[in-house]
Amino acid sequence: MSELKNDRFIKALLRQPLDRTPVWMMRQAGRYLPEYRATRAQAGDFMSLCKNTELACEVTMQPLERYELDAAILFSDILTIPDAMGLGLYFEEGEGPKFRKPVRTEADIEKLEVINTASDLPYVTDAVSMIRRELNGRVPLIGFSGSPWTLATYMVEGQSSRDFARAKTMLYTQPEVMHQLLEKLALSVIDYLNAQIRAGAQVVQIFDTWGGALSHAAYQEFSLAYMEKIVANLITHADGREVPVILFTKGGGHWLEAMADSGCHALGLDWTVDIGSARGRVGNKVALQGNMDPAVLRADPATIEREVASILTSYGDNPGHIFNLGHGITPDIDPANVKVFIDAVHKFSAN
């Protein structure tokens, strides 16, 4: 593997001092970029783009051509694992992801098999390998997975949901059945992330998009516990370097102390959290990634700069900050505003 030319992101994850704060954006390869929309049109639907190694590699690289980003992230979907389990993932125009065969009963869950990434999801590891070669050490590559709880919500509901009625009913009325599902998902995620690390991912992030919908107690038992299990079973070193793990529970700002004890290296923060207070709460246990409201990217350059400066000031001089948005960038953002954002992080964080 080629030497890593820009290792700011990894150093920040390990809380080492740096010349400036590294920055990347969740969903940085996405619909706000005209070149992404062109490649997507060429691929056909969204999953065809994910499954086409060359095109997935191409869109992963696109934001790096435009902006001085400190990390690349595998272009894929969080629902590849349930799709590989046979649930039949599909997307309808203008709606979120859906499954043809949701899991609703104990019998449905008993039938599910833990995935084997090598045989079930070769397109993901193929994409990781190709992107690593294409990056040629320019910046580190992030692999990722949905969290077991987040995957379970989609699998039980059959689609995205406002209140997770079916998933929560299972959680409260048949907790042992929900645990069986989460256990199979945790084992699958371990296999999936380790396969990505072997294929070349240098950092991994677990996206717990819907952990924030749970009660305090249910979060610990049904989401965090499984993420801890995953963290404990990941490959810790590759290419002679530590492989840092980032946990991101959207709406999880109440639980940062518990998350920081999970064994992970960094926590992703959404924009509702004051990052300076978060730093105080977790001490020096973990790095923090975030946390500008993506809506700020709709504003004028002066406002974007002011918001970036405000987050940097709130975080302060400690090492261990990776700048990011508090959630994925939305399709309506002007790519010129993204440049203002990235440049502002560089300018205001330079030592």
Place this chain on the structure above:
Amino acid sequence: MSELKNDRFIKALLRQPLDRTPVWMMRQAGRYLPEYRATRAQAGDFMSLCKNTELACEVTMQPLERYELDAAILFSDILTIPDAMGLGLYFEEGEGPKFRKPVRTEADIEKLEVINTASDLPYVTDAVSMIRRELNGRVPLIGFSGSPWTLATYMVEGQSSRDFARAKTMLYTQPEVMHQLLEKLALSVIDYLNAQIRAGAQVVQIFDTWGGALSHAAYQEFSLAYMEKIVANLITHADGREVPVILFTKGGGHWLEAMADSGCHALGLDWTVDIGSARGRVGNKVALQGNMDPAVLRADPATIEREVASILTSYGDNPGHIFNLGHGITPDIDPANVKVFIDAVHKFSAN
């Protein structure tokens, strides 16, 4: 006015010791009750029900006939103020509320006039008066309003929203215009809640349903500041009693300390917060209302009882707890499970 026979709710809001924890439910007069659905069918659409004094009174009383609740809450909608401002509120079957004339520009906002409840919303105060007479001192009556920020999101978006793209764009690109809108709304809410208090409301609650979508800094400036202004301008005593004010920001668990300094008497908590930790954070400044996940009401009686007991244990022996759900009860709940819930609060909290 007749003497209040059950004042547990008001005493708990003032953090006075009690024989047991009082309980009510957000949206307790609602679609989960067959008798509500019958009255609603008689009224026609939802707003016709709100505007019909007799029927609004009837549905307010319905849950009290079934359950031993410690408070009644005015049956109305949070969007009556923008409707009175001329935005044209309507409901489409199976969708949320919508406005025919959303406010999108500075000119739109300049044209808006602060409401005069007596002339613009007489149906609301008429309902309050009639419900007070009908209650005849049985339990206290809660009046309510949406928060300025929450009203503003619906007024600018024209409907409910996932990411509040238009409202946040206005907030970040034209903050002074958003402030002008919020100022008019705050003055309207003050007039509206004081009119409800004069008509007989003994407690008022401000519902900040969408404050939790804001960043830490934006919440303080665009939501909490206006709620503070409202609290500072409300009638403090009626019928020789203090009129307690409850603030409820859904997703606002990060900001409890700041909310507790607003001058209000109590904070509503959603289910993501551990109520014991919340108690520790706000000290004895305010009472706390909440906070069971409404999804628990879909479970079996034993699970409902266990969750109730767990919240009571977490809160501990301090005075100042009002049991409630962390958000409104949903239409799919079996009324028999609500009885299990209410009875469990009585049973497990009795001293």
